[in-house]
Each structure stands twice: as structure tokens, then as C-alpha cells.
Amino acid sequence: MSYQTYFENRREQHLNELKEWLSIPSISAISQHKPDVNRAAQWLADTLKRAGLENVSINETKGHPIVYADHLHAPGKPTILVYGHYDVQPVDPLNLWQTPPFEPDVRDGKLFARGATDDKGQVFLHIKAVEAILAEEKELPVNIKFCIEGEEEVSSPNLPIYLEQHQDKLAADAVLISDTSLIEKGKPAISTGLRGLCSLELTINTANTDLHSGSFGGGVPNALHAIVTLLNSLHDVEGRVAVEGFYDDVAPLSPEMHAEFEKQQFNEEKLKQDLGLTSLFGEPGYTFVERVGARPTLEINGLYGGFQGEGSKTVIPKEAHAKITCRLVANQNPHDILEKIERHLKANVPTGAVLTFYPGEKAFAFNIDPSQPMLQKAADAYEKVYGTRALFTKDGGSIPIVETLSRVLKAPAVLMGFGLPDENLHAPNEHFNLENFDKGLLTIVEYLRSL
Template identity: 55%
Template sequence: MKEAVIAHLRENRDQYVEELKDFLKLPSISADSAHHEDVRETAVWLKAALTSAGMDKVEVIETDKHPLVYAEWLRAGEEAETILIYGHYDVQPVDPLDLWETPPFEPSIRDGKLYARGASDDKGQTLMHIKAVQAMLEVEGKLPFNVKFLIEGEEEIGSPSLDAFVESEKEKLAADVLIISDTPMLSAGRPAICTGLRGIAALQIDVRGTKGDLHSGLYGGAVQNALHALVQLLASFRDEQGRIQVAGFYDGIEALPEAEKDSLAALGSGDEEMKEETGVRELFGEAGYTSRERTWTRPTLELNGVYGGFQGEGVKTVIPATAHAKLTCRLVPGQDPTDIFEKIEAHIAAHTPPGVTITTERHDSGKPFAAPVTDRAFQAAAQAYADVYNTEVAYTRMGGSIPVVETFDAALGVPIVLMGFGLPSENFHAPNEHFHLDNFDKGLETIVAFWAHYAQKG
């Protein structure tokens, strides 16, 4: 089966790329209410794509915000195993727009890379699974397993509707293995299976001083400046070496298993690659750890935005009444986002400068995840990568977060295989996001190879 299906994939490759372009033209920005209808239109587009692929049942399921798309093909029978495939169709905002070389929702191919918002995260990788299943059905007329798809439109805003859905629909989502392609490979030509994800805790900080902006000459030196107060507070979060100063922040962090330590060490520090990717002359972070260790296995507290006061051209001599900051923490096994929220809020209360009041608002949260790799699904994925990329797969963790993974783990209790096809350098969440079409092609073949190896139970 595998060879015939791969031949079919190659014959239809250009058509698949055109369909991906159509998918990418839809501005499904879940965080922006102005794009609410665009997100819905994208869900409808996916329903049509899954129906065309041969799914027997396809639904657009309403939530309190953006819809889910569910599909199933269960004709392999009750005795057959079931593969559940998860992805997301929503994308990040595109700002700053002026840094895009081509418009973010007008897909453009340059140097073998497809540029558009969502190309790598996660529309390209999600569509690959749909097309792989479609090719298997078109060539064979059947699948060796039952298959279910669950594709959401809220991943980029923390999946607020998905936890409740997964908890309430365990029977609907019941499967023997869950496959997710929303993670990067180690590097070009070096595939990776991700065995762990950092969790997340996102917070808005709002500082209020005077009842309104004041003239800095008339009131300067007599009242607190909200921006100065905010800067003082923010400086208290980390020391000069980058170690987080929030009391209890590192409590309970689980040590890496020795086998994983050895595997991580074998991959090297990644420091030079990190410098090249980011364009910096020196790295910065928690002392005693390599860049891979810092981004995969250590927690963080990062400022994502700081704003307030006059920001126009020239000078305006005011004392700002308000100032604001957005921060996110990436969390590792042993940390809980609710506990981290409470500790940060206690730190803020203890370090609030005089003359201001500070309020906070909790946003995205998600627990960290780490998976054992003993199930045969991981071995099938490793062999599939080796077949197509002609190299041994690396087992890695990822610094980013997919909050629903931990939810799936707790609710469904099945092996979760994170087999991604993006590259760390593909600018997801940044201007000029792109997807290497070489990995689109090889990824399709790897997915088919995975199905073939997973079918070999012996």
C-alpha cells in the first residue's frame, strides 16, 4: 500500500499545494474579534476539505467562541484501532504588518518556501494529515484503522473551549493513539519526535497612579509616575543573570530522567545554532544551562509588551497616569499555572511601589506535558521518519506550549505522538512565516509510512 499511496501523493502534489494556498488565504485570527467571521469561514472550508477527503461524518461544532471541526471514518470496524488526529486552523495576528515582504494572507512561494500566516503553524501541517488520509482512501478505498479528526479554532488563544469539550466527549474522541503535528523538527533534514511541552501562564499588569495624565513641570517630583512604578516592579522579577526572583517559582520542578539527560546531551548545546537563528552575538539566560536546556527544560518569565504614556512623534511633557505590561511564563513538569499565577500576584503585591495601585488579569494558561516513548506508536513514527529522511530521529522537548495536550493526556489516557514537520526558523508567530515545501512533501510521505509501520503490530 505504502508505495502506491506515495506515488499518488507525488502525482497530486501541485494540487495539494494549491489547496493549501486556498486554506492560507483565510485570515483566521482567533484573537481578533474583527476576524470572527473569517474564523468561521475557515471552519466551513475545513468541513468541505474533510468531506472531499472521504470522511463519512464531518461536523462544525459550536463553542462559546470559535467552532471546532470534527470528522470520522470508522469503517475499519470495532476490532480495529483508532487514530485521532488533532490540529488547529486559527492563526496568530500578523503585526507588525510592515515587516512582511508579501501580504500575510496572499500565499507566495520563494526559494522553495511557502510564505503566509499559518503556513507552518498549523495549517500546513494539519492539511498534510487530511491529504495523506485522502490519498490512502483514493488508492485503497479503505484504511487499516479508524480515523478521527479534531481541529480547533482557538489554539492561539489558549484553547478556552476545548478542555470542556474533551472532558464531555471522551467517548466521541476515544482512540488508541493521538497524533499531533504542531511542533518543529530539530533542524533541516533532522526530524524530531517531541516528548515534552512547556506549559504557560499569561498575565496582564495594569498600573494606575494619578486620576489623569499630569503636566510634568507642575507635578513632577510630587507624585508617582505610573511608568516609573511599572519599570521598578518589572525589574524585581529577575536578577542580572536571568534567574526569576518570584518566591517559590522553582518549587516542585521535576528532575529530568537520566536517559533523557543523556539523550539531550548527545544533541549538543545548540548554542551556536541559537546565535545564528536569532542574530545575537551572545546568549543570555539562567546560569548553568545550555540554550537547549533553557528552552526545553527550564521555566521562564518573559515580558511580551510594555506600554503607557506618550508615544507619538516629538515630546509631550506628561506624567502618565497609567502603565501596562503583558507577560508570559513557560512552565515545566512539576509546575502548575494556577500556583504560578498566585505566586506572581503575591510578588506584585509585595513589590508595588508607593503612589500607585496595581491590578492583574489572568489570560492563557496550560499545564506542561512530558510523555514516555515506550508505546509502539513512537517506534512506528521513528521508523517512518527514518524511511523518508534517511536519518535517525531525535527525541526532543519543545519550549512552546500546546495546552490541550495535557488535557488530552488526562482525559483520554492514550499515547500522544508529537511528530512535527516545521523548522524552528520558519517565523511562526512572527512576520514572514513560511513552510519549507520539501518538508510538506516529505511530511506527507512520513505520515503514510507511519500508518504502514503502525499497522505492523508484531
């Protein structure tokens, strides 16, 4: 029996199983859902056992459990560690969901539910691919391990500790992850880079109280004026970050990577129309996909202060606040970048203003050479199933644990995603296109057998 026939014969059964898992509201960020997160971990462990995996365990942490399983009966063959997560995002605003987020519904060839594409649906593909090979061939072509956590949506606070404590147990020749997407329908992609991250908040203070603009206007510093001036100093007029040393460790894009971006044939005009923009903006010398995937950024995410109610209030605010995040690329150190931004801000504080700086998140970027053989075989596997070879991309988002996994285990991370960019992950009406559910199963089987 071909694997295509195998999966076709079991499609309804597989979807019903996945619906069971998706119906568990495993929201890691909300404490009242801790029993649900535990229930989702138990469901996963039971499913891994039924699939033929061994040494299945639910490992408690200070937060939510990590589920481990393996099948190690292929001496001399590569060992693959499958990483994913079974926790999901909160569902608000609930009124925007067409069907309840934890009552999975198939319509228009898509499976709608929270976690359908991020990441339960994609993790499920790996379990069923392994189960299929064991059923059809009675053995696996590789050694395989699963490490599935319940805290990815809250920045994986406990997985790095587990990794450090169990390096030998988790040792692998490659880490296989499905938590990314195709470029678009029918155009598979393998991400060779995920940007790192650092964040900060700042407060500007002037007088010790808000002041009447008639009595004091023009004679005292205004906290809002000061913060706007200060924030404007962070970029030049063309969009480059103006912080001294910000780009020091940024490697230029290779000609090969430029070529991979060009193959995407991204339509910038359509993007402008879709977003209602008159023009795009950003660092000169780079296309939109290069700016958002392979270049570092500094973005103001929030700015507030002064009177914001209805009507008018003639006040000079005594304080103002801003929130900033940077997306970082390979070789940039988030600790170093925060120090450089702090120096820049302190050097440019307007007269009469006092700055308070609050550093926040710090995560390193992930980067890998697309010529790595494990990635090349993954691109071949996509081609056999999708009819077109996967392109090598760099994604603008951050999955900090990918860099940690690759660094601690000294293994390449192979990012084989089967989602689509428009599947509303983290938003109402999240869904998973079943075309990629079907092709994803076949692609993973093809990949494991090719190794």
C-alpha cells in the same frame, strides 16, 4: 504502486487543492472573517468526505465550528485521533508580504501563504495520507478520527467544552498532532513537552497626580522608580526567578533528556551572531535549548508610564504599568504560580507605592515520557523516510489544548511536526517547505501502517 510514486503522480493536484484552502482567509480573531472561517470549515468537511472519511460533521460552537470525521473499520486495532486547526493568524503588517497572504504562491521550493505551515498545510498531510492508504489498500491499518477546530489561534475557548461533552465519541489510543517543527532541515523532532503559561498585569500608583520634578523631586515617591525596583526583585543577578516557591514543583531534567538536548548540537555562538548579542543569558547550569524548552521562565513583556513623547517633560509620574508572562513546565500549576508572584510583589512594594495586580491567562504544561511506544514508533517512521531518527525535544512555546486533549482523553499526544523553525508562522511571508510536504505524507503513511 509505491506510496512515493502515488504521491509524486498527484503532487500538482494535491498542491492545487491545498492552495484552494489557503486562499480562504479564515482569521478567527477578526469577527468580519466569520463567514470565511465557516467557508474553510465547509471546505475541510467536503475534502474529508472525498478522501473516504465517514460521519463527517460541522459542529457549531459559541465561536467557530469544529469539524469531525472518522473511519472505524479496523476492529482490535488502535484508534488514532488527528487534531489540528483550520483557523489562521491575522496578516498584518500587510506591506511586508512579498505576495498576498491569501494568494498562495510556490517559489524556491516553498509554498507561501498564511496558514501554509500553521496549520492548514500540516493538517492537509493527514487527510491525503489517509486518502492514499484507502485508495491503495481499500482499508486502513488503524481506526482514525479527525477533530479539527477553528479557534486554536484564539486559545481554543470552545474545544474543551466539546471535548467534555463528546469524550466517548473522541476516545482514542493516541492523539496525533502536526503543529510543530523539525529541529532544522533534515533533522526531525518529536516534542515531549510544551510549556504552560500564566500572565498578569500590574499597576503601581503613588500620588494622585503627576508632579513637577523641580517642585517635588527628591521628596515624593516616583511610580516609575518604584516599578523598576519591584520588577528587579523578580530575578537574581544570574537570571533565576527569585519568587519564593517558583521552582518547588519543577522536576530536574533526566540524564536521558539532557542527552537528547545534546544530540541537537545547537550552536550558541551562531545564535549570538545571528541576534547581534554579545552574550546569552539565563538560569545557570543549563544550555540555551534547555532554558528555552525545559525550564520555567518569568519575562517582562511590557513596561510603560510617565512621559514618552518627543523632547523633555520634567514630570514625576503618578502611575506605571507592566505586563508579565511565565512559561511553565510539567507539574507547575499556573494558578499557584500567579498566587506566589502576587505574594512576592505585595511583599516587595517600595515605600509610598500602591500595587494593583491583574491575573490573566492560565494554561498547564504538556509533558510525556519519550519511551512511550506510540512515540517510539513515530521516531521510527521518521527514520524510514528522512534517513535519520527523530530526536525527542521539549518546545518552549505553548499549545494549551494539547495538555487538555491528552488529559481528558487519557491518551498520549504524539507531536509529529513537519514545519521548520524559520517558516514565519504568525509573521509575514509564512511558508511551508515542500520537501517536508513530500516527506510528511510518506512519514504519516509509514506511521499509521506501523501501528
